[in-house]
Amino acid sequence: MCKQGKSRFWSGVGNSASSPLPLTNDDQIHRIPAAASTSTPSPPPPHQIPPPIRSSPLLHRRRRRPPPASDPLLLGVSILGRVSVSWGRRRSGHREGIKKLRIAVGQRAFGMVMSHVGLVIGGASALITAHFMGEEAPEFRVESVALESKDCLQNAIDIGDKTYVISRSDDPKSSITIKILDKLTQTWVVPTVLGAPPNPTSSHSAVLVNNEKILIIEKGVPLNDSIWFLEVDTPFVKQQSKIKGTVVVAWSKGVIGEGQKPIVISGPSGVGKGTLIAKLMKEYPSKFGFSVSHTTRAPREKEIDGVHYHFTERSKIEEEISEGKFLEFAHVHGNVYGTSVEAVESVTDEGKRCILDIDVQGARSVRASSLEAIFIFVCPPSFEELEKRLRARGTETEEQIQKRLRNARAELDQSNSPGLFDHLLVNDDLEACYENLKKLLSLDDDHEDSNDSFIKDGKETACYSILSKTNSEILLQSETNEAEKGTTNLLSLDLSLSGGAPGRTRGLKISPIELMPVRVEGQDSATWPSDPCKIDQASQEPGAKLLCS
Ligand SMILES: Nc1nc2c(ncn2[C@@H]2O[C@H](COP(=O)(O)OP(=O)(O)O)[C@@H](O)[C@H]2O)c(=O)[nH]1
Numbered sequence: 001m002c003k004q005g006k007s008r009f010w011s012g013v014g015n016s017a018s019s020p021l022p023l024t025n026d027d028q029i030h031r032i033p034a035a036a037s038t039s040t041p042s043p044p045p046p047h048q049i050p051p052p053i054r055s056s057p058l059l060h061r062r063r064r065r066p067p068p069a070s071d072p073l074l075l076g077v078s079i080l081g082r083v084s085v086s087w088g089r090r091r092s093g094h095r096e097g098i099k100k101l102r103i104a105v106g107q108r109a110f111g112m113v114m115s116h117v118g119l120v121i122g123g124a125s126a127l128i129t130a131h132f133m134g135e136e137a138p139e140f141r142v143e144s145v146a147l148e149s150k151d152c153l154q155n156a157i158d159i160g161d162k163t164y165v166i167s168r169s170d171d172p173k174s175s176i177t178i179k180i181l182d183k184l185t186q187t188w189v190v191p192t193v194l195g196a197p198p199n200p201t202s203s204h205s206a207v208l209v210n211n212e213k214i215l216i217i218e219k220g221v222p223l224n225d226s227i228w229f230l231e232v233d234t235p236f237v238k239q240q241s242k243i244k245g246t247v248v249v250a251w252s253k254g255v256i257g258e259g260q261k262p263i264v265i266s267g268p269s270g271v272g273k274g275t276l277i278a279k280l281m282k283e284y285p286s287k288f289g290f291s292v293s294h295t296t297r298a299p300r301e302k303e304i305d306g307v308h309y310h311f312t313e314r315s316k317i318e319e320e321i322s323e324g325k326f327l328e329f330a331h332v333h334g335n336v337y338g339t340s341v342e343a344v345e346s347v348t349d350e351g352k353r354c355i356l357d358i359d360v361q362g363a364r365s366v367r368a369s370s371l372e373a374i375f376i377f378v379c380p381p382s383f384e385e386l387e388k389r390l391r392a393r394g395t396e397t398e399e400q401i402q403k404r405l406r407n408a409r410a411e412l413d414q415s416n417s418p419g420l421f422d423h424l425l426v427n428d429d430l431e432a433c434y435e436n437l438k439k440l441l442s443l444d445d446d447h448e449d450s451n452d453s454f455i456k457d458g459k460e461t462a463c464y465s466i467l468s469k470t471n472s473e474i475l476l477q478s479e480t481n482e483a484e485k486g487t488t489n490l491l492s493l494d495l496s497l498s499g500g501a502p503g504r505t506r507g508l509k510i511s512p513i514e515l516m517p518v519r520v521e522g523q524d525s526a527t528w529p530s531d532p533c534k535i536d537q538a539s540q541e542p543g544a545k546l547l548c549s
């Protein structure tokens with residue numbers, strides 16, 4: 001069993017995610033040494049592109065050439081790189097008219113400019129948001145095919161050889177649709193879209209975060225509900241694409257603040273995981289929440305569906321796994337067990353720390369996922385004691401007990417994997433083990449989230465849209481013009497620490513940007529810059545100051 005004080009199981013390096021634990025003298029808890037590197041999933045093969053969809057192309061690639069300098073669409077749009085284009089048709093006013101809108105954008109850029117150009121041609125309006133990242137952009141001809149069917153807003157973002165077109169109509173019930181133009185083959189692909197999409201709203205602004213995801217800010221909704229990511233090439237999307245053999249994209253809701261890391265508890269059947277977790281949940285009902293797994297095994301006598309497990313059919317769970325609804329799953333003791341994304345996120349959304357009781361294979365999958373967690377392995381004092389507890393529990397047949405004991409040996413061996421578990425907890429005396437578990441958890445970064453004060457201020461209820469982007473920071477502008485009152489209408493959204501399970505991108509940081517009065521040449525008194533687009537300009541002026549709190 002777990003040799004106390006010796007690293008029998010833990011000869012390798014562990015993950016460094018957790019904070020140092022001054023518990024090494026305790027003979028029942030072993031801290032696993034910090035990892036040199038975290039295990040990551042092996043790189044999946046490239047996406048397999050399904051047969052092209054040839055109906056009504058919205059965008060046609062044309063030959064690359066620099067746009068004419070006089071092109072009015074490039075007004076306010078500086079030069080270069082990637083371009084994101086959104087356009088829409090006015091609800092009122094002339095509806096007939098232009099059939100084709102040509103947008104040509106190209107050339108190289110040496111900085112970042114984001115500009116909005118409202119263009120009304122023959123009754124249609126085009127809002128063009130261009131964002132340049134230093135790459136040559138392709139040239140597009142944009143046809144009004146989609147505009148004819150319904151008023152809609154669309155947004156096209158280039159990533160490598162693909163253009164992601166994000167469209168919405170003005171029908172409040174219809175959600176966003178995604179199409180991908182493969183610029184090399186000139187074909188359209190409608191990807192499999194995983195995850196819950198944003199609620200339908202009238203419009204959004206979008207910007208490329210990196211080659212893995214696109215940030216979308218929903219307009220006209222509170223900030224807490226407005227931040228979304230369309231994952232186009234994250235490890236999760238790659239994995240799902242490989243499983244499905246189709247092109248996959250996934251929605252992930254942005255969450256301000258990190259929340260506490262979930263706790264993964266593994267160990268052989270009968271070691272006492274359930275007993276320890278139940279004690280913890282009873283003592284701290286508002287602090288911890290249990291991730292209710294799905295399983296195909298039959299319920300035990302006192303088990304309640306939806307509380308202990310979601311008991312399900314094999315075909316159902318397999319279907320849901322193929323739909324990307326599961327963070328991890330494994331075949332254990334002849335049954336399928338899995339943790340749905342929802343199981344973890346619903347606990348975290350309640351502001352509680354999520355506890356997962358999963359087997360070693362599941363722990364390995366979670367370790368390889370984007371979910372940052374603390375991994376604890378519970379070990380019996382001896383194999384004989386484990387067998388005794390399993391039998392005393394009286395929930396399994398002799399055959400099932402034998403299977404579980406066989407698997408226990410394998411699990412104990414596998415738990416030895418370098419970098420898998422952060423902590424080892426020996427469950428000999430139950431009360432002592434429980435006290436050690438509590439000590440261990442209270443040592444984890446139990447800090448007040450730095451975003452709490454901002455969220456409590458009520459700023460999160462304002463409505464914002466994307467103004468500009470630097471490396472990992474997005475400037476958001478309030479849709480209500482508060483600047484005139486001297487208060488901030490600009491927020492900085494820091495994405496640098498973002499992570500989380502598929503379906504949520506946590507760890508976003510928001511901080512207000514305070515504007516100082518600007519003294520403009522020729523004016524007697526300092527004024528508040530009412531147009532944030534002019535801030536850059538203003539900050540060049542002597543006396544101008546842009547403060548980030
Ligand atoms: N991978 C994975 N394992 C799970 C999940 N839920 C439970 N398990 C593991 O499945 C194994 C069997 O669980 P269970 O049938 O409740 O039996 P018990 O461990 O003897 O209580 C245990 O090792 C659990 O930790 C899950 O969602 N995913």
Ligand SMILES: Nc1ncnc2c1ncn2[C@@H]1O[C@H](COP(=O)(O)OP(=O)(O)O)[C@@H](O)[C@H]1O
Binds near residue numbers: 389
């Ligand atoms: N430290 C302990 N000493 C003695 N019995 C224990 C101890 N911890 C748990 N048990 C008992 O062992 C059995 C198995 O525990 P359980 O929590 O169901 O294990 P698991 O969830 O790991 O399968 C239960 O009957 C439980 O009451």
